[in-house]
Amino acid sequence: MTAKVDIIIVGSGASGAAAAWRLSQDSNLSIVCIEQGRESNPAQYPTTKADWERDKQRSASFDPNVRANKADYPIDNSNSAISLANFNGFGGSTILYSGHFPRFHPSDFATYKLDKVAEDWPFDYQTLTPYFNQNEEMMGVAGLVGDTAYPEYENLLPPVAMGRGAKKLAQAFNRLGWHWWPSYSAINTKNHQNRPPCINLGPCNTGCSQGAKGSVDITYWPQAKLQGVQVMTECRVFDIPVDKELKATGVKYYDKHGDEQFLAASLVILACSGIGTPRLLLNSKSELFPNGLLNNYDLVGRNLMLHPLAYVEGVFDEPLDTSIGPQGCSIYSQQFYETQEDRGFKRGYTLHVLRGSSAVDSACSGYITRRIPLGKNHHQAFSQYFNHNMGIAVISEDLPDPENRIELDYSKTDSFGMPGIKVHYSLHENTKKMLEHGIEQTKKLFAEAGAKISAAHYPVKHAGWHLMGTTKMGADKTNSVVNEHGQAHEVSNLFIVDSSVFITSGAVNPVATAQALTLKFCDHISKNIKSWVV
Amino acid sequence: MSLSQFLDVVLPSDTSLNMPSATDLHIDKAVANLLEPQQIEEFLFILNNVAQEKFSNSLSSLDEKSYLLCIEKAKRVDVYLVNYIVQQCLTAYYTHPSVLTKIGSGAVPPFPDGNSLESDDWLLLEDVYERGPIYRKVI
Numbered sequence: 001m002t003a004k005v006d007i008i009i010v011g012s013g014a015s016g017a018a019a020a021w022r023l024s025q026d027s028n029l030s031i032v033c034i035e036q037g038r039e040s041n042p043a044q045y046p047t048t049k050a051d052w053e054r055d056k057q058r059s060a061s062f063d064p065n066v067r068a069n070k071a072d073y074p075i076d077n078s079n080s081a082i083s084l085a086n087f088n089g090f091g092g093s094t095i096l097y098s099g100h101f102p103r104f105h106p107s108d109f110a111t112y113k114l115d116k117v118a119e120d121w122p123f124d125y126q127t128l129t130p131y132f133n134q135n136e137e138m139m140g141v142a143g144l145v146g147d148t149a150y151p152e153y154e155n156l157l158p159p160v161a162m163g164r165g166a167k168k169l170a171q172a173f174n175r176l177g178w179h180w181w182p183s184y185s186a187i188n189t190k191n192h193q194n195r196p197p198c199i200n201l202g203p204c205n206t207g208c209s210q211g212a213k214g215s216v217d218i219t220y221w222p223q224a225k226l227q228g229v230q231v232m233t234e235c236r237v238f239d240i241p242v243d244k245e246l247k248a249t250g251v252k253y254y255d256k257h258g259d260e261q262f263l264a265a266s267l268v269i270l271a272c273s274g275i276g277t278p279r280l281l282l283n284s285k286s287e288l289f290p291n292g293l294l295n296n297y298d299l300v301g302r303n304l305m306l307h308p309l310a311y312v313e314g315v316f317d318e319p320l321d322t323s324i325g326p327q328g329c330s331i332y333s334q335q336f337y338e339t340q341e342d343r344g345f346k347r348g349y350t351l352h353v354l355r356g357s358s359a360v361d362s363a364c365s366g367y368i369t370r371r372i373p374l375g376k377n378h379h380q381a382f383s384q385y386f387n388h389n390m391g392i393a394v395i396s397e398d399l400p401d402p403e404n405r406i407e408l409d410y411s412k413t414d415s416f417g418m419p420g421i422k423v424h425y426s427l428h429e430n431t432k433k434m435l436e437h438g439i440e441q442t443k444k445l446f447a448e449a450g451a452k453i454s455a456a457h458y459p460v461k462h463a464g465w466h467l468m469g470t471t472k473m474g475a476d477k478t479n480s481v482v483n484e485h486g487q488a489h490e491v492s493n494l495f496i497v498d499s500s501v502f503i504t505s506g507a508v509n510p511v512a513t514a515q516a517l518t519l520k521f522c523d524h525i526s527k528n529i530k531s532w533v534v
Numbered sequence: 535m536s537l538s539q540f541l542d543v544v545l546p547s548d549t550s551l552n553m554p555s556a557t558d559l560h561i562d563k564a565v566a567n568l569l570e571p572q573q574i575e576e577f578l579f580i581l582n583n584v585a586q587e588k589f590s591n592s593l594s595s596l597d598e599k600s601y602l603l604c605i606e607k608a609k610r611v612d613v614y615l616v617n618y619i620v621q622q623c624l625t626a627y628y629t630h631p632s633v634l635t636k637i638g639s640g641a642v643p644p645f646p647d648g649n650s651l652e653s654d655d656w657l658l659l660e661d662v663y664e665r666g667p668i669y670r671k672v673i
């Protein structure tokens with residue numbers, strides 16, 4: 001390994017991959033990405049075997065405490081209403097994500113101006129539009145132009161088939177006069193970027209063995225590697241040393257043998273996720289930053305936003321093959337996205353239509369909720385539930401609150417001895433009202449579609465997979481960690497390019513916006529590269 | 535009382551739906567792979583005790599209704615263990631290729647062909663389209 005490189009990117013997930021691809025377009029730069037996890041082999045994903053649902057409960061679980069891989073770090077959720085979920089490996093959480101890929105809406109960038117809540121972003125939807133487009137081309141996003149919930153879209157592949165269950169719901173949406181649209185889905189529906197189309201295997205959340213789902217190991221990374229980026233897997237960065245001139249000198253990391261190493265760099269870019277990034281900063285203590293790097297104003301790790309979910313499930317009388325097709329991608333609704341004062345809460349939510357549950361999930365949830373008995377009536381009850389059920393997730397906008405936060409947990413350490421994290425998180429009154437409203441509307445929808453409600457609750461405990469806000473962006477260094485370019489206020493050659501910098505959360509899945517933001521930040525870095533790299 | 539006897543009761547066959555019993559498919563072996571032997575022993579021990587206390591009888595001599603009642607009562611002793619074992623039994627059964635085929639879960643891995651979904655009629659969106667833009671403009 002060279003003693004000094006131009007750029008180090010820490011983390012190879014959604015944002016790290018987009019950064020690597022964009023920055024390596026300058027072939028003069030030496031770029032290394034350091035990733036604590038391993039590379040996955042799609043030929044060995046659980047879905048290549050009939051018993052894939054077993055692995056979902058263990059090795060492919062989205063709960064790092066259950067997986068407990070060498071790359072995972074402990075997360076103490078005991079003081080949190082919601083447990084956090086992620087995947088630590090090459091490609092990051094996109095290996096397990098559903099690929100639901102809507103953008104933030106114009107109003108999401110101006111919540112203070114419009115609704116007097118939270119703060120406005122330093123730029124608007126229009127500014128991000130070219131980056132949204134570029135990202136969607138790279139990730140391969142299916143959908144349909146003309147959605148009345150957005151300004152115009154470009155670059156969409158044909159929509160993912162909605163399936164018979166969603167069609168029933170679409171008709172019900174129409175009868176109620178509510179918005180719905182085919183989901184924006186990072187799922188190939190025809191050959192795109194050398195990847196094949198989806199063949200409706202269904203279980204996207206254990207890794208797509210077909211290669212149709214746009215996880216970044218097969219979208220951005222092959223091109224970034226061709227452009228010269230070197231990836232070091234199974235290496236965990238634990239410290240970012242800073243010199244007296246307030247410049248990051250590089251990173252300290254444990255290599256795959258557990259030996260401590262140092263790699264010098266002109267520019268350090270963090271993309272470790274909304275929890276991994278603050279964890280690394282908090283662990284990087286020095287004389288200049290005794291409470292953790294960039295944390296002299298006690299902001300790092302705070303304002304954690306998670307999109308609390310409500311879940312409502314309906315069961316139709318007739319079989320509709322609901323378990324078939326990409327689980328998290330069919331149709332969605334933005335009927336309740338924007339603020340309407342008479343609802344009693346600010347901002348709004350997405351109705352995200354999910355397909356029916358898989359066989360094991362159906363059997364186990366049916367047992368726990370006593371809907372499917374054991375014994376001689378089991379098969380009859382199972383057959384009336386499986387392939388008849390559909391779920392809807394109410395994805396609520398989570399407003400920033402400094403008390404919702406992560407901190408280092410010195411009592412539980414990872415495989416290299418680095419502290420885990422403890423989560424402190426509770427739901428606002430505004431969010432609770434929003435989720436209750438969402439549950440009522442969803443029940444109305446299912447009733448209109450002719451389905452019986454079989455479950456309705458909030459918050460969904462294990463659904464903390466959208467991790468945002470923990471190193472917020474802004475103009476004032478006493479109230480934010482990075483500026484509008486993702487550049488740390490206090491260390492000018494350190495950038496944060498993941499969803500940690502989100503000022504507000506919107507009420508849609510974050511990756512489309514997070515990656516567009518990464519591309520915008522990296523555009524700025526690339527155009528000004530001489531400021532850091534000589 | 536063995537694990538396979540337990541499986542016989544909780545997942546019997548259903549001829550009207552053409553579903554095999556867990557024992558027909560030797561699910562006990564798959565379950566044993568998912569669990570520690572002590573967990574199975576402990577579980578059967580709890581069930582047997584409940585049967586003795588509640589019905590003054592051995593588990594194996596109970597009818598289905600009483601047996602299922604014992605499982606319910608056993609949850610009061612160790613709800614985590616009982617639910618865990620039952621869920622592992624369900625997991626083993628519902629990951630068996632022949633069960634997956636019979637319940638209509640589509641192509642069973644290794645997925646040679648995938649599944650087809652009927653093509654959609656996007657004219658359904660006309661209603662939405664006609665109502666015009668709903669996003670909020672920031673002026």
Ligand SMILES: Cc1cc2nc3c(=O)[nH]c(=O)nc-3n(C[C@H](O)[C@H](O)[C@H](O)COP(=O)(O)OP(=O)(O)OC[C@H]3O[C@@H](n4cnc5c(N)ncnc54)[C@H](O)[C@@H]3O)c2cc1C
Pocket residue numbers: 010011012013014015016034035036037062071085086087088089090091092093094096097098099100101205235236237238271272273274276277280328465466467498499500509510511512514
């Ligand atoms: C089950 C599930 C379903 C989801 N579904 C959707 C969806 O449908 N749509 C959507 O938009 N989002 C979805 N998400 C969320 C989405 O996956 C994340 O928002 C996104 O991947 C975050 O990107 P990131 O680059 O910030 O972090 P990640 O993709 O998580 O990548 C961070 C990487 O950094 C590495 N890392 C962390 N710390 C260190 C360190 N100290 N040293 C070296 N490496 C380090 C990690 O190992 C990891 O690989 C889902 C997530 C999950 C878990």
